[in-house]
Amino acid sequence: MIPKRRFPILLRLCLVLICSTLLLARAEVKLPGLFSDGMVLQQGVRAPIWGWADAGEEVTVSFRGKKASATASDGKWRVKLPVQKAGGPDTLIVEGKNRIELKNVLVGEVWICSGQSNMEFPLSHSFESENDIANSANPNLRLFPVPKLKANEPVDDVRARWQECNPDTVTNFSAVAYYFGRDLQKAREVPVGLIHTSWGGSPAEVWMSEKVLESNPEYKNAILEAYGAALKNYQDALERFKREEADLKSQEKDAGRKPPSPPFWKPAELYNGMIAPLAPYAIKGAIWYQGESNAGRAWQYRRLFPDMIRNWRHDWGQGDFAFLAVQLAPWDRNKKRNIDQITATPVDSDWAELREAQLLASRVLPKVGLAVITDVGDKDDIHPTKKAPVGGRLALLARNIAYGEKVECCGPRYRQMRVKGNQVILDFDHVGGGLESRGGRLRGFAVCGPDKRFVWADANVDDGKVIVSSPQVGKPVAVRYGWADYPVVNLFSREGLPASPFRTDDFPLTTAPKK
Secondary structure (H helix, E strand, C coil): CCCHHHHHHHHHHHHHHHHHHHHHHHHCCECCCCCCCCCEEECCCCCEEEEECCCCEEEEEEECCEEEEEEECCCEEEEECCCCCCEEEEEEEEECCCEEEEEEEEEEEEEEEEECHHHHCEHHHCCCCHHHHHCCCEEEEEEEECCCCCCCCCCCCCCCCCEEECHHHHCCCEHHHHHHHHHHHHHHCCCEEEEEEECCCCCHHHHCCHHHHHHCHHHHHHHHHHHHHHHHHHHHHHHHHHHHHHHHHHCCCCCCCCCCCCCCCCCCHHHHHHHCCCCCCCCCEEEEECCHHHHHHHHHHHHHHHHHHHHHHHHHCCCCCEEEEECCCCCCCCCCCCHHHHCCCCCCCHHHHHHHHHHHHHHHCCCEEEECCCCCCCCCCCCCCCCHHHHHHHHHHHHHHHCCCCCCCCCCEEEEEEEECCEEEEEEECCCCCEEECCCCCCCEEEECCCCCCEECEEEEECCEEEEECCCCCCCCEEEECCCCCCCCCEEECCCCECCCEECCCCCCCCCCCC
């Protein structure tokens, strides 16, 4: 037991020690988790380095014989390094009242890898990935796994560290991101850094800033206010539940009921916790695999998705960096149907409408690419396991869009149609070495007349075009291809890249607002 007369003295000593420790801690220059041993800096730009220090403290960053200094006027500081060429490893030194050395630093290409569950999907679950994991060791491929974090306000740090790619670090890393990075690193022959930040089931609006959502009246009403209403409904339901539970307990009864669940996703919360702390770390671009959770609002996604891309580009301050998305994979939500049942008749599809929204984004915004994967879906699983082709096609897009290589990066895209008698003649862009049918006759084409009732059509490749017709439609007005949740299709370029689903009509869509 401490004698009473000594307590004030010990208390004062403790306070002095605590204050001294806090002052010392404040005096230390600190860096966010993004800046750690083994990191990759983006080549070809003036990469920003930032952190915290005492107000007024001068901080100097040294790298490859060059220095950059800044003063922490408000407790924060930022410098920009001179433009660097790919290479390394090197040491980056940060000096203020203390000295920090970051070792094994590479310079190369940095990519954000984001989305929902198909981006989160780990390499260990990918199709025949055992050999890929065993042979994954690559000192020029670095991984940065962002921890999952929901936040009400933007945070400024992320608790993670860069890791060198090897069987231990890559096993639970994103399969799509890994295959993308592996193929890109091999093609470009420079270090590649992958910043993986995804969360299964997440809709696009949770990856956007609240400021952007509030600035758009449509989003403010349909997203922010809708969330507020859902939250109030939950709170009211919870209060009712508590009252009813109290009544049951007073009667010594146990209903065994579960309380109501709150809304799972709050707009902007993943942007705050998993995107905001990454900007403005210099990057070359982003890959994105998401959309399943927005399919029921595919019409809204036509604007939401491009606005999300603009949001990220604005916050990074690097202009129109490359943004490469994956089109939704085929999936039959009515599980256990066979192919004959799935293809019995042309149908409406919100997944097809979401794919169209993704395609439109690649047309309306610069440097946006779309990897089509109609050939690697799983009719019974929303998470197809064949991720290597997905990452490979994203790497092809990057080589073309981000780096200007003359490679065929995407399959055929519908350009225009003309009607000749009872036939529709379709022209395509991105045909590469030519169009071809893989696995038998062309499938997945439907045609309609003035009645707007689609029927399956005969289709064949003729002199670089696709000719579509049906004996049931004498006066065709529109064609659709691959317009289904699970499209059974087989139009490819000779380079082996599948054609994107499309429609030639502008008929009202199922997810469009009702007039």
